[in-house]
Amino acid sequence: LTVGALRRAEIIAVGSELLGADRTDTNSLVITQGLNDLGIDVVAKAIVGDRFDDLAGVFRDALGRADLVILTGGLGPTDDDVTRDAVARVVGRTLHEDAATVDGLRQRFANRGLAMPESNRRQALVIDGAALVSNGQGTAPGQWFEWDGRVVVLLPGPPREMRPMFEYIAREVVAPRTAGEQVIRRSLRLVGKSESLFDEMLQPLYRKWAAGRPVIEPTILAASGMIELQLHASTRELREAEDALAAAAEDVAAILELDVISQSGRPLESVLGDLLRSRRLRLGVAESCTGGLVTSRLTDVPGSSDYVERGVVAYSNRAKTELLGVPEELIAAHGAVSEAVAVAMAEGIRRMSGLDVGLAVTGIAGPGGGTEAKPVGTVAIAVEGPDRARFARLFRFTGSRDMIKIFASTTALDCLRRTILRA
Ligand code: ATP
Ligand code: MG
Numbered sequence: 001l002t003v004g005a006l007r008r009a010e011i012i013a014v015g016s017e018l019l020g021a022d023r024t025d026t027n028s029l030v031i032t033q034g035l036n037d038l039g040i041d042v043v044a045k046a047i048v049g050d051r052f053d054d055l056a057g058v059f060r061d062a063l064g065r066a067d068l069v070i071l072t073g074g075l076g077p078t079d080d081d082v083t084r085d086a087v088a089r090v091v092g093r094t095l096h097e098d099a100a101t102v103d104g105l106r107q108r109f110a111n112r113g114l115a116m117p118e119s120n121r122r123q124a125l126v127i128d129g130a131a132l133v134s135n136g137q138g139t140a141p142g143q144w145f146e147w148d149g150r151v152v153v154l155l156p157g158p159p160r161e162m163r164p165m166f167e168y169i170a171r172e173v174v175a176p177r178t179a180g181e182q183v184i185r186r187s188l189r190l191v192g193k194s195e196s197l198f199d200e201m202l203q204p205l206y207r208k209w210a211a212g213r214p215v216i217e218p219t220i221l222a223a224s225g226m227i228e229l230q231l232h233a234s235t236r237e238l239r240e241a242e243d244a245l246a247a248a249a250e251d252v253a254a255i256l257e258l259d260v261i262s263q264s265g266r267p268l269e270s271v272l273g274d275l276l277r278s279r280r281l282r283l284g285v286a287e288s289c290t291g292g293l294v295t296s297r298l299t300d301v302p303g304s305s306d307y308v309e310r311g312v313v314a315y316s317n318r319a320k321t322e323l324l325g326v327p328e329e330l331i332a333a334h335g336a337v338s339e340a341v342a343v344a345m346a347e348g349i350r351r352m353s354g355l356d357v358g359l360a361v362t363g364i365a366g367p368g369g370g371t372e373a374k375p376v377g378t379v380a381i382a383v384e385g386p387d388r389a390r391f392a393r394l395f396r397f398t399g400s401r402d403m404i405k406i407f408a409s410t411t412a413l414d415c416l417r418r419t420i421l422r423a
Helices: 027-037 052-065 083-091 098-110 116-123 159-177 195-201 203-211 237-258 268-278 293-298 317-324 328-334 337-355 399-423
Strands: 008-014 039-046 067-071 095-097 125-127 131-133 142-147 149-156 182-190 217-223 226-235 261-264 283-287 308-313 357-363 377-385 389-396
Touching: 008 027, 027 039, 027 052, 027 067, 027 159, 027 182, 039 052, 039 095, 039 237, 052 067, 052 083, 067 159, 083 095, 083 131, 083 142, 083 149, 098 116, 098 125, 116 125, 116 203, 116 283, 125 142, 131 182, 142 159, 142 377, 149 159, 195 203, 195 226, 195 237, 203 217, 203 237, 217 317, 226 237, 237 261, 237 268, 261 268, 268 293, 268 399, 283 293, 293 308, 293 399, 308 317, 308 337, 317 328, 337 357, 337 377, 337 389, 377 399
Parallel strands: 008 039, 008 067, 067 149, 283 308, 283 357
Antiparallel strands: 095 125, 131 142, 142 149, 182 226, 182 261, 217 226, 357 377, 377 389
16 A cells, blocks of 8 residues: 555535535535544545635645545536546646446436436546546446545535445545554533533543543533533554543543533433433423423433423413412512522422422523513522422523523423432
């Protein structure tokens, strides 16, 4: 092989439609997954329109960064399909027509009783030195070649054509050229503090992992009121790396304690579900500002009927009184968004339905309805039960209406989890 071990990949999605507001590049996600599984990092991705100069520039830059460049799209028969030409120009090679491909294309059209338009011959143009990749689903073949210590791959844009062709490339071209290392991942879900605070608390572990064997690299990211801590290690010793990641996850749990929802990437809803089930607790949820989102998330988990008994959306004051028995005077005295009313809602749903645990959320999702004392994003959460356990707190979230609803629901589920664990 004239190419050294491949380590760094770049993916270029070609197509002006992908730069519009209603199409998104999904090919690169499929490709990234496949490359990561082979221990190759994707170091950059680009989306570029169907302009020769733009594509040539982006492709030239990619060759400066990556030892594997995969382009998708722009292999069609028309003049605005420029991938073959732009790539050939940058690597200083010419194109030639592949006779067998022209025959294959003619045959494809003939099978449907059609004559092949002359423009389709463009799809039989092959970069000198490139090998063809057959396309079982469409007309444009893919191609790949080695150049200056790198591998360049051209695949068609339509995802159902691209995917099997990429699988072939991954297996036949990329896998034999890797360093033989695989990337092992583990994802921890955290909740209860900000991303930056978690990051700060974990600094000592980061230093320990960086100095260990195998090196464990962390990535921390926030999503929907939760924090994901991804750990990964490159290794030839699969078992050893898995053990190292398991030990690293335990290190995190020792520091963050209850803030760790799961060490295996399992979502809050299902971790909480298992907790309720294992303790044989039956739950009722009373929601105001989340409009049923808490119950919806709980019931996303198959088998949740084991522990979710009911959910009530009590949006108006009248509903809080009629459905949950919250005293009118209490609402008048404290306001509908208050710890006192959240507690009364949680007590109400628990008592009226004879359940083990009541969970309640009431808040101001905005954009209107905020006051000086209770701005938009103020949310009261209460848990009543199990037994004498109880929890109530006023939270203050920021963001758009839908973000506040998501934060409120995540926090409500987490408050319930913590209350049960502490009970
Ligand atoms: P080919 O290389 O097969 O000729 P093309 O660029 O000529 O591809 P287009 O007509 O531009 O084909 O695109 C075909 C379809 O594939 C379109 O629906 C397009 O949005 C989709 N597509 C192209 N690239 C991507 C991508 N990176 N991710 C998801 N869809 C894509
Ligand atoms: Mg295109």
